[in-house]
Amino acid sequence: MSHGEQRIFVELGSRRYPIAIGAKTLHQLGALLAETFANTNRRVFIISNPTVAQHYLATAQASIVAAGFNHQAADVALMDDGEQFKSLASFSAIVDHLTSQQVSRDCIIVALGGGVVGDLAGFVAATWQRGVPFVQVPTTLLAQVDSSVGGKTAINHPGGKNLVGAFHQPSAVLIDIATLATLPDREFLAGLAEVIKYGIMADGEFFDWLESNLDAILARDSAALIYAIRRSCEIKADVVAADETEQGVRALLNLGHTFGHAIESYTKYQSWLHGEAVAAGMLMASRLAAQTGHLAVTDCQRIEKLLQKSGLPLTPPASMTADDWIALMSRDKKVKAGKIRFILPTAIGAAVIVDDITQQQLVAIL
Ligand SMILES: NC(=O)c1ccc[n+]([C@@H]2O[C@H](COP(=O)([O-])OP(=O)(O)OC[C@H]3O[C@@H](n4cnc5c(N)ncnc54)[C@H](O)[C@@H]3O)[C@@H](O)[C@H]2O)c1
Numbered sequence: 188m189s190h191g192e193q194r195i196f197v198e199l200g201s202r203r204y205p206i207a208i209g210a211k212t213l214h215q216l217g218a219l220l221a222e223t224f225a226n227t228n229r230r231v232f233i234i235s236n237p238t239v240a241q242h243y244l245a246t247a248q249a250s251i252v253a254a255g256f257n258h259q260a261a262d263v264a265l266m267d268d269g270e271q272f273k274s275l276a277s278f279s280a281i282v283d284h285l286t287s288q289q290v291s292r293d294c295i296i297v298a299l300g301g302g303v304v305g306d307l308a309g310f311v312a313a314t315w316q317r318g319v320p321f322v323q324v325p326t327t328l329l330a331q332v333d334s335s336v337g338g339k340t341a342i343n344h345p346g347g348k349n350l351v352g353a354f355h356q357p358s359a360v361l362i363d364i365a366t367l368a369t370l371p372d373r374e375f376l377a378g379l380a381e382v383i384k385y386g387i388m389a390d391g392e393f394f395d396w397l398e399s400n401l402d403a404i405l406a407r408d409s410a411a412l413i414y415a416i417r418r419s420c421e422i423k424a425d426v427v428a429a430d431e432t433e434q435g436v437r438a439l440l441n442l443g444h445t446f447g448h449a450i451e452s453y454t455k456y457q458s459w460l461h462g463e464a465v466a467a468g469m470l471m472a473s474r475l476a477a478q479t480g481h482l483a484v485t486d487c488q489r490i491e492k493l494l495q496k497s498g499l500p501l502t503p504p505a506s507m508t509a510d511d512w513i514a515l516m517s518r519d520k521k522v523k524a525g526k527i528r529f530i531l532p533t534a535i536g537a538a539v540i541v542d543d544i545t546q547q548q549l550v551a552i553l
């Protein structure tokens with residue numbers, strides 16, 4: 188398999204955009220911007236954090252300057268590293284920076300980092316001067332397969348995660364798998380949980396491929412990573428093109444998330460990474476599906492086996508009682524008309540939205 192750049196597209200009519208995937212593609216950021224924005228006189232402003240910037244900022248900047256864009260050292264804003272900094276305070280600090288640098292409406296914002304940087308930079312782009320274009324350069328596996336694609340942007344508020352946000356699609360996404368070389372193992376596995384999710388909810392062949400190629404992925408083999416990321420992005424791009432603002436099928440991407448959010452919330456977003464909670468949540472959703480006759484028991488076992496082999500944590504905190512679960516899941520923002528909605532797999536490669544699970548069925552698997 189070639190390690191050259193591969194492209195797929197998110198088909199959103201006039202807002203169609205490319206996802207460029209490859210190894211060492213960060214050098215081509217300037218060229219991608221030049222191709223996306225005909226006018227290279229524009230100012231390019233980068234948002235990142237110190238952890239990512241120390242490894243990748245210089246390459247990104249050199250490439251932008253080499254392509255002829257207007258970019259100075261001051262056209263960079265670094266937010267602090269961490270989910271707790273996806274905040275109104277960080278947003279405000281970046282807006283102060285844009286104001287003091289007199290960044291105008293025809294700027295281009297580049298988000299260089301994981302999902303935290305991407306969500307916040309995207310929200311800055313959605314709101315700065317009523318909206319400016321932005322490009323995602325995701326550097327975590329989770330951001331590469333999930334958060335950088337689809338245009339959901341947000342910041343947190345003390346009242347809840349992602350409470351303030353906007354739909355604002357990027358103009359392009361550049362994925363350089365070489366950036367994963369510095370990603371800690373735990374973060375890598377958390378991203379892998381979302382990759383496995385795509386196989387379960389949408390593509391049985393991809394799930395088969397994951398079963399056969401898990402070792403190569405865990406060894407971060409380039410060809411295997413490019414394929415896994417590409418297929419994940421294709422699935423997400425198709426779902427987003429079909430249902431950009433989550434009126435229907437886009438909700439299927441939340442497989443495992445109703446349970447997962449309950450774990451994250453119970454542990455106050457301190458001890459479980461999002462992808463880890465989703466992995467445990469997918470297993471619970473699969474068990475609920477098997478127990479209610481939506482999913483064959485053998486398929487549930489395959490899901491469990493793949494998750495287990497990947498090394499993801501699958502056992503929720505022992506102290507969580509059935510009452511805790513129900514209380515937390517009822518508060519999830521996906522609850523409609525007081526009913527907890529579950530995304531349940533119906534086969535390996537298919538899922539449905541179900542809202543008629545009884546309390547008894549639920550308690551049986553908790
Ligand atoms: N917008 C969406 O559709 C969407 C979807 C899923 C998740 N999210 C959001 O994404 C966020 C989580 O994103 P995440 O998992 O990428 O976490 P993250 O952005 O916090 O990144 C995880 C850690 O890895 C570091 N890091 C990033 N790239 C690195 C690299 N290449 N090498 C070394 N370290 C690196 C980061 O600095 C951070 O410490 C959450 O806020 C979540 O709400 C958004």
Ligand SMILES: [Zn+2]
Pocket residue numbers: 333381444461465
């Ligand atoms: Zn997720």
